[in-house]
Amino acid sequence: MLSVGAASILMTLSWTAAASARDVVVRSFDGTPIVAHFYPASGLAAGEQAPTVLIGPGYGNRADTKPEQNVGDRIGSANLRNAGFNVVTWDPRGFGGSGGVAMFDSAAFEGRDVQALVDYVADQREALLDAAGDPRVGMSGSSYGGAIQLVAAAIEPRLDAIVPDVAWHSLVTSFARDGAFKAGWLLLICAGGEVLGLADGLINPAGVQLGSTAPQLKTMCVEGNVAGRLSPATTSWLAERGPAGLLDAIRAPALITQGTIDTLFPPEQAVANYDVLRRNGVPVKMLWYCGGHGTCPTPAGEAAVLRRAGLNWLRRWLMRDKTVHTGPRFEWVDDRGAWRSGPDYPLASDGSVGASGAGSLGLLPSASVTLGPLVLETPALSRLEFVYDAPPAAADVVGEPTISLSYRGRALPASTFVYAQVVDARTQRVVGAQVTPIPVVLDGRQRTVKRKLEAIALRAHPSSNLRLRLLPSTALYGPQRSTGSVASLSVTSTLPIVDATRSGR
Numbered sequence: 001m002l003s004v005g006a007a008s009i010l011m012t013l014s015w016t017a018a019a020s021a022r023d024v025v026v027r028s029f030d031g032t033p034i035v036a037h038f039y040p041a042s043g044l045a046a047g048e049q050a051p052t053v054l055i056g057p058g059y060g061n062r063a064d065t066k067p068e069q070n071v072g073d074r075i076g077s078a079n080l081r082n083a084g085f086n087v088v089t090w091d092p093r094g095f096g097g098s099g100g101v102a103m104f105d106s107a108a109f110e111g112r113d114v115q116a117l118v119d120y121v122a123d124q125r126e127a128l129l130d131a132a133g134d135p136r137v138g139m140s141g142s143s144y145g146g147a148i149q150l151v152a153a154a155i156e157p158r159l160d161a162i163v164p165d166v167a168w169h170s171l172v173t174s175f176a177r178d179g180a181f182k183a184g185w186l187l188l189i190c191a192g193g194e195v196l197g198l199a200d201g202l203i204n205p206a207g208v209q210l211g212s213t214a215p216q217l218k219t220m221c222v223e224g225n226v227a228g229r230l231s232p233a234t235t236s237w238l239a240e241r242g243p244a245g246l247l248d249a250i251r252a253p254a255l256i257t258q259g260t261i262d263t264l265f266p267p268e269q270a271v272a273n274y275d276v277l278r279r280n281g282v283p284v285k286m287l288w289y290c291g292g293h294g295t296c297p298t299p300a301g302e303a304a305v306l307r308r309a310g311l312n313w314l315r316r317w318l319m320r321d322k323t324v325h326t327g328p329r330f331e332w333v334d335d336r337g338a339w340r341s342g343p344d345y346p347l348a349s350d351g352s353v354g355a356s357g358a359g360s361l362g363l364l365p366s367a368s369v370t371l372g373p374l375v376l377e378t379p380a381l382s383r384l385e386f387v388y389d390a391p392p393a394a395a396d397v398v399g400e401p402t403i404s405l406s407y408r409g410r411a412l413p414a415s416t417f418v419y420a421q422v423v424d425a426r427t428q429r430v431v432g433a434q435v436t437p438i439p440v441v442l443d444g445r446q447r448t449v450k451r452k453l454e455a456i457a458l459r460a461h462p463s464s465n466l467r468l469r470l471l472p473s474t475a476l477y478g479p480q481r482s483t484g485s486v487a488s489l490s491v492t493s494t495l496p497i498v499d500a501t502r503s504g505r
Contacts, residue, residue: 002264002350005316007378008230008317008383012067012156016334016499017260019039020040021037021039021040021067022037022038023035023036023037023038024036024037024038024120025097025115026116026119026120027431028093028100028107028112028113028116029112029115029116029118030100030112032093032098032100032113033097033098033100034090034091034092034093034098034099034113034116034117035062035063035090035091035096035097035098036088036089036090036091036117037063037065037067037088037089037090038086038087038088038124038126039067039077039081039086039087039088039089040081040084040126041081041083041084041085041087041126042081042084043088044126045230045475046084047066047125048126049126049127049129050084050085050086050126050127050128051084051085051086051128051135051136051137051138051160051314051318051319052085052086052087052088052121052124052127052128052135052137052138053078053080053085053086053087053088053097053138053139053140053314054087054089054090054114054117054118054121054137054138054139054140055087055088055089055140055200056089056090056092056102056139056140056141056144056145056146056148057089057091057092057140057141057144057145057360058142058143058144058145058316058474059102059104059143059144060144060189061095061096062091062095062096062097063090063091064076064077064089064091065087065089067081067087069124071197072309072352074142074165074174074257074306074307074310075140075163075306075307075310075311075314076307077089079307079310079311080140080311080314082099083234083311083314083315084319085138085318086121086124086126086127086505087119087122087151088117088457090117091112092148093109093110093113094213095202096189100395101213102212102214103214103241103469104144104171104214104217104241104242104253105144105147105148105151105242106151106240106241107151107246108151108154108294109221110148111148111151111152111154111155111156112155113154114148114151114156115152115156116138117402118135118137118156118158118159121135121137121225122134122135122158130160134158135158136157136160137158137160137201137289137318138159138161138162138163138252138264138314138317138318139152139159139161139162139163139164139433140162140163140165140310140314141163141164141165141166142166142167142239143165143166143167143264143265145165146164146165146166146167147164147167147168147242147243149163149164150164150167150242150243150246150250150254150273151160151164151242151243151246152248153250153251153252153254154243154246154249154250155246155249157251159252160252160253160317160318161252161313161314161316161318162253162255162331163255163257163313163314163319164254164255164256164257164273165257165258165306166257166258166259166262166264166265166292166293167242167243167256167258167265167269167270167271167273168242168265168269169242169243169244169268169270169273170238170239170242170244170269170272171238171239171241171242171273172235172238172239173186173248173268173269174264174266174269175220175224175230175238176224176229176230176235176238176440177436177437178315178417178437178439178451179229179230179247179418179437179439180262180437180439180477181224181225181228181229181477181478182224182264182476182477182488183191183225183477183478184475184476184478185222185263185264185476186220186221186225186295187221187225188223190213190217190218190220190221192486194391195350203480205255212329212388213280213303214311216220216233216234216237217218219234219235220234220238223480225478227481227492228478228481231391237371238449243273243408244298245273247273247276247277247280248276248280250277250280250503251282251473252282252317252327252335253282253283253284253313253316253317254273254277254282254283254284254285255284255285255287255309255310255313255326256273256274256284256285256286256287257270257286257287257288257289257306257309257310258286258288258289258292259269259288259289259290259291259292259293259294260288260289260290260291260292260332260333260432260455261288261290261291261292261294261295261296261297261432261433261434261458262291262292262293262294262457263293263294263433263434263435263476264294265293266292266432266434266454266455267288267432267454267457268400268454268455270286270462271286271345271455273328274286274345276330278344283317284329285308285313285326285327285328285329285330286305286329286331286345287305287330287331287332288331288333288457289301289305289306289331289332289333289334290335290337294433297429297433298335298336298337298429299336299337300333301333301337301338301339302339305331305333305339306443308314308325309313309326309331312324312325312326312327313385315325317454317497323349326337327382328340328341328342328343329342329343329344329345330342330343330344330345330347332398332457334396334458334459335424335431335457335458335459336459337411338459339430340396340500341500341502342498342500342501342503343502343503344457344503344505346399346498346501346503346504346505347396347398347399347407347498347500347502347503347505348498348499348501348502348503349496349497349499349504350395350396350497350498351391351395351497352494352495352496352497353368353388353389353397353460353466353494353495353497354388354492354493354494354495355386355387355388355389355391355467355468355492355493356386356490356491356492356493357384357386357490357491358488358489358490358491359384359489360384360485360486360487360488360489361383361384361408361418361470361485361486361489362484362485363411363416363418363442363472363473363480363482363483363484363485364400364472364483365479365480365481365482366464372414372417383469383470383471383472384465384469384470384489384491385423385468385469385470386467386468386469386470386491386493387465387466387467388422388464388466388468388493388495390460390461390462390466391460391461391462391464391497392462392463392465393461393462394459394460394461394462395459395460395461395497395501396457396459396497396498396500397456397457397458397460397495397496397497397498398455398456398457398458398461398496398500399455399496400452400453400454400455400456400496400500401422401452401453401456401458401468401493401494401495401496402450402451402452402453402493402494402496403436403438403450403451403452403453403468403491403492403493404418404448404449404450404491404492404493405418405438405440405448405449405450405489405490405491406446406447406448406479406489406490406491407440407442407446407447407448407449407486407488407489407490408445408446408447408486408488408489409442409444409484409485409486409488409489410442410443410444410484410485410487411442411482411483411484411485411489412482412483412484413437413481413482414441414442414443414482414484415440415442415482416439416440416442416480416481416482417437417438417439417440417477417480418437418438418440418470418471418486419435419436419437419438419451419470419471419472419473419474419477420436420451420453420468420469420470420471421435421436421457421468421469421471421474422434422453422466422467422468422469422495423433423466423467423468423469424464424465424466425465425466425467426464426465428501431456431458431466432454432456432457432458433455434454434455434456435454435471435474435476435477436451436452436453436454437477438451438470438476440486442484442485443463443484444487446488453493456495457459460497466495468491468493469488470491
């Protein structure tokens with residue numbers, strides 16, 4: 001029997017005496033039907049039990065229902081089942097066949113949906129239990145399916161291991177860093193989630209479910225794309241979605257993987273999650289790869305690294321196999337496709353290379369760009385450019401560059417942004433496809449602003465030609481909204497060189 005408040009199973013579409021796949025509808029805490037699918041470990045005989053892994057989909061998507069297949073280079077259903085794990089996939093609330101309203105990985109809603117799924121797993125004959133009602137269970141998944149792992153692990157102590165991929169730390173710093181709004185990404189998120197939620201909910205095991213996204217998310221899109229800023233109420237709502245305020249409660253060992261070219265949830269989001277778990281003594285490892293919310297434009301390196309790392313993590317912490325080696329705490333791929341590793345993050349400093357100069361930058365409201373570039377930063381034509389010194393020998397540049405701007409100028413409105421990117425002039429690629437908004441106030445006064453840029457990972461050489469570019473506008477963050485100029489500007493910037501053999505802690 002399930003405990004009071006646990007998930008109630010509405011129906012089981014298939015069941016045999018031997019281990020078999022089945023579709024179910026689970027009632028969550030508030031009665032919302034959650035469509036889920038249980039796939040036993042490959043070769044599991046009747047009467048045998050195995051640990052279980054829950055795999056959550058990306059935002060707007062429904063559950064994976066092809067357990068014999070893997071998707072891309074990440075750990076997939078077939079990998080897990082062949083490695084001896086049961087797999088559970090599900091349609092998040094508001095999407096697919098599940099009911100309710102998508103609340104963007106809220107602990108109070110999607111987090112409690114995961115608790116209902118864990119209750120369901122505890123009642124399955126194939127599930128290995130640590131105690132009555134307590135299954136041996138972990139989680140995997142990317143993006144929306146990555147953040148829910150951190151959220152659920154904070155409120156559900158029965159989770160034994162998690163592997164969050166391209167998850168966020170804070171939606172505030174992800175969507176509106178320093179108040180600059182990522183217009184392109186939010187258009188895709190708002191429109192895509194609503195359309196998919198409605199289309200998938202018409203025919204499904206739980207009956208017609210007209211799922212939708214939370215109204216606050218729609219308000220955010222209007223505010224950001226029309227006014228160019230978010231209201232305090234929307235900012236507060238975003239701050240409550242995701243793991244930022246919950247990480248201190250997590251005890252489940254976590255393998256955090258993040259894409260170096262991810263402009264939606266950049267590596268800094270992974271670093272913020274990693275830092276809290278590391279500080280609290282939770283077993284944690286971080287891995288940066290060329291991918292995420294975007295397509296890798298440089299050599300990506302060995303494709304099996306992600307899959308192997310995820311399986312090893314779950315074997316070690318979910319199967320509790322102490323013979324499994326999970327490797328160094330920090331691994332990353334550089335811009336030439338070479339996988340590198342270090343004892344921790346941050347790595348010890350081994351100096352820096354700098355760029356400096358002066359100039360002026362005109363600001364004009366720019367028209368919206370086409371949909372293609374909205375989520376990918378490309379080299380700009382209108383810019384100031386400063387050349388970084390080349391290192392005397394091959395060096396790892398890993399972490400957050402710094403920038404200091406001393407400036408004076410006038411514009412209407414006075415408060416606006418300029419944007420900074422690091423560019424490889426040899427290939428004309430923006431390093432990591434990343435750009436960072438720099439807030440400025442152009443009221444005629446002399447001012448100084450200092451910021452860290454989005455984290456990057458590359459291998460620099462004496463022949464490298466790396467440059468800092470300052471831009472008046474960017475496709476990623478939308479059009480410039482002020483008219484004026486930064487008439488007197490001086491800049492200094494550094495790129496962090498690290499020693500991969502030592503920790504910087």
